[in-house]
Amino acid sequence: MTARSRLERGQAFPIYIMMVAGLLFLALAFFAVGKASALRNGAQGAADASALAAAQSAxxxxxxxxxxxxxxxxxxxxxxxxxxxxxxxxxxxLASDNDADLKSCSPKEGGRRDTITTKVEGRGTVDSSVIPGSDHIVAKAKATAIVEFRCDWTSVDLNNDGVRDVYFFTCDDGKMAEIRPSSPPPWSSVSKILFDVHLVDQ
Known part of the structure; x- marks a missing residue:
């Protein structure tokens, strides 16, 4: 019985080693997938931030x-x-602040809805020992932001000289703005009323 028990243990040892190696491989593979997902999320965040920054700058x-x-x-x-x-x-x-490089930035005029689409590439790589070539795999993402004019307006010629002296804007969210071209208010106080900036779902 003792000899047979030792023989069975000897036969089981290679199986045990294979199981441990398989589990280690799976653990490394799951780690690589998790890292790739994190890099993808980071790249998407960089793309979103860069598109919004461009739209706000516009x-x-x-x-x-x-x-x-x-x-x-x-x-x-x-x-x-x-x-x-x-x-x-x-x-x-903004892309650089989020550890990514801007690959393209494409403004497109569209009347009341102008768009800016950015594409970025993350700087980190998956770099997994179980995935060949993963030291060159980087995350890529794109995002589109809209600059939308959302108001209707009327104007008044106070002096009857053919020049519109005051413009009144009524906007989609119920906010209103009054602008006199001769003495306009600070742009920061009216631009966010007139023009909404937001991301478009990809």
Whole structure:
């Protein structure tokens, strides 16, 4: 009985080693999958932040051309050709702050709904010993933000000289804004009423 017991233990040992090796492989594989998921989430966060930053930067840059459009009574023309200038420069900064690199930033004019789409690539790699080539696998993500003009307006010519002196804006959320082109309020106090910035679900 003793010899047979030792023989059975000897036969079971390689099976035990294989089981331990298999469990270790699974643990490393699950770790790699978890790391890949974390990298993907991080890249998506970077893409979201960069798109929002670009859209908010664009909204800030609307001030001068928007006031000029009020003077010319040509808001519709402004909305059809909203200027973006260097809005995408803000996207790179936010992507970098989130450990990613901006690969593209694409503004698109759309009347009352302008969009900016950013694509980023994370700087970290999966780098798993159980996945060949994973030291070169990086997370990629994209996001789109909208700059939306959400108001209707009326204007008044107080001096009957053909120049619109006051504009009254009524916006979708019930907020209102009054702008006199000759003495406009701080842009920061009215831009967020006139233009909403938000992400689009991918």
């Amino acid at each position: 909204r800030e840059q609307f001030q001068a051309p928007f006031i000029a459009a009020l003077w010319a009574n040509s808001i519709d023309t402004f909305l059809q050709r909203s200027p973006f200038y260097a809005a995408c420069s803000a996207a790179q900064g």
